[in-house]
Amino acid sequence: MTDDQWLHDQLQHLARLQPKFTDRAFWLALDRLVAEQDQRREQLQGEIDGRTWRPDRW
Amino acid sequence: MTTLVLVAHPHLADSTSQQFFKASLPATGVTWEHLDAQPAFDIAAEQDQLRQADRIIFQFPLYWYAAPASLKAWEDTVLTRTFVYGDHRYPLAGKELGIVVTTGMPAKAFQRGGVEGQTLDALLAPLAAVAHRARMTWLPTLAVHQFGYLTEAQKLALVVDYQRYLTQPQPDTLANRQAWFADRLASMVQGLTPEQRATGELIATTFDDHRSSLDELTDTLAMIKETEDD
Known part of the structure; x- marks a missing residue:
């Protein structure tokens, strides 16, 4: 299991255990934010790879 | 950061969306006031609350393309010319003004060609003009459309979106x-x-x-x- 999947599962599980609506909301929102972090990380990594891959400068 | 939430709603107890917002309020840093519940506005106290706040939120359902009457009554009573700009002190300058507005129509209705034919930004122009005159910073509006149709998951997401709107530094x-x-x-x-x-x-x-x-x-x-x- 990837690190991202583990974190997602833990956050969903923790949210389910919260009796308070607002607490449940917090952990679920954090899960969405983590997904956003993952997406941004992939995009940044992709852009770095793209900009570093410059055959014209080899 | 201190946030002041001023709620304009003539039937607050009957409003599921307003009760939802109230139950979602962050535990600290927020002062909440129901304008319609005030028998008369204590001008000095209201102005003092405004001075203390870093972010001011007007929260209301959209009634005929505007806020309910209590917000206008509050503006006309509390936002005196001398207080806002008359003595050139601009006590509200640099503070943020945000709007939490609920509507009975979906988001897509509020655009040119939509059922309402007007954007929310256009409808809220009078409030934005007040913010401009007071040298406040206008925040992008938090609009909640058709609250009654939201799923449980959407409501859970709204709890945190609302809390962040009240307390998170901008931009988002x-x-x-x-x-x-x-x-x-x-x-x-x-x-x-x-x-x-x-x-x-x-x-x-x-x-x-x-x-x-x-x-x-x-x-x-x-x-x-x-x-x-x-």
């Missing part, structure tokens, strides 16, 4: 969102049961790692771009 960037959650994570972990706390701590650590790795990638990319500019 990923960096500011991360900082808002990071500020609350330790106390949320503390609030977990002892059996859940270890998981909470691991989540907090992993979240911090993700945040740092994003920062590093952003720095690396900035460096690459800088060299390309040469």
Whole structure:
């Protein structure tokens, strides 16, 4: 299991255990934010790879 | 940061959306006032509350393309010319003004060609003009359309979107969102049961790692771009 999947599962599980609506909301929102972090990380990594891959400068 | 929420609603107890917002209020840093519940506005006290706040929120349902009458009554009574700009002191300058508005029509209705034919930004122009005159910063509006049709998952998402609208530094960037959650994570972990706390701590650590790795990638990319500019 990837690190991202583990974190997602833990956050969903923790949210389910919260009796308070607002607490449940917090952990679920954090899960969405983590997904956003993952997406941004992939995009940044992709852009770095793209900009570093410059055959014209080899 | 201190936030003042002024709610204009003639039948607050009957409003599920307003009761939902009230139940979603952050535990600290927010003062909440129901304008319609005031028999008469205490001008000095109201102005003092405004002076204390960093962010001021007008919260109301949209009635005939405007706020309910209590907000206008409050404006006309409390926002005296001398207070807002007359003595050239501008006590509200630099404060943020945000609008939380609920509508019975869907988001798509509020655009040219839509059923309402007007954007919310256009309809809220009189309030934006007040903010401008008072030298306040106008925040992008938080509009909640057809609250009654929201799913449980959408309502859960709205809890945190609303809390962030009240207390998160603007603009609403990923960096500011991360900082808002990071500020609350330790106390949320503390609030977990002892059996859940270890998981909470691991989540907090992993979240911090993700945040740092994003920062590093952003720095690396900035460096690459800088060299390309040469």
